[in-house]
Amino acid sequence: MATIIVEVMLKPEILDPQGQAVAAALPRLGFTFAKAVRQGKRFEIEVDGLPTQEQLADIERAAETLLSNPVIETYVVKVEA
């Protein structure tokens, strides 16, 4: 069994108020290391065995049509065995 990871992030030019709120909260807890924070989403998709090229192509299409909105977001697909 493998897990396909799809990570979705807002494009850099899109305002991320949630990330900004986290960045503002960190120093309140004494964490002063963060210059900026961006918040994203991570999908873990379990498949039987290692994914085939065909399945990976399907995942790419799913990432582009449903898991992310290409107008505001980018995505990265990874496989963890």
Add this chain to the structure above:
Amino acid sequence: MRIGVVTFPGSLDDSSALRAIRIAGGTPVPLFHASDDLKEVEAVVLPGGFSYGDYLRCGAISRFAPIMSSIIIAAEHGFPVLGICNGFQILCESHLLPGALTRNQGLHFVCTDQALTVENNSTLWTAGYTKGQRLVIPIKNGEGSFQASAETLAELESEGRVVLRYADKNPNGSKNDIAGITNARGNVVGVMPHPEQAIESLTGPSEDGLTFFTSVLHSLVGR
């Protein structure tokens, strides 16, 4: 004149939209997300709410509802569609309108009576307004910040496709103060404010919203 309102799981303002259509003089027709039957309506409203709990992204899952496949095909052929709030988000996710609605700047859910300016009165849904007319219509959303690429914004502005703009103050960080846009043809309109909640002075801050519904009824009669 039959105008449909789609109920998705999590729609909130469907009954208000049906009521607005009735008060405007149309025949309101409830439509259901799980059917692709448009029941011979001549226009459709996608109402506000939190369809599918806003899971994944607002409107992202509703876009794939059976009724939406019928609406997308019809809209591409000039069928009038109005998306209000969550309906606007669904229209953007469906690519019937460009851009996207993202989390409000400041993260607050904003619920207030909002001043607006009518920028485009040539759409099927805004023909009854005058250009530059000032309206007060409620907004109530957490993800109403309109975002689009610089090219898309330039295209919307140069083609006069901004329908409504926030006046006095921008409540959510929307680019260019955009509160509503249309497609090139003017049959598909998406707005974040809720015209169906500004129909009668008893229950709303104004009657400014009613003209959306009377406009489309008049447009349809003229066809």
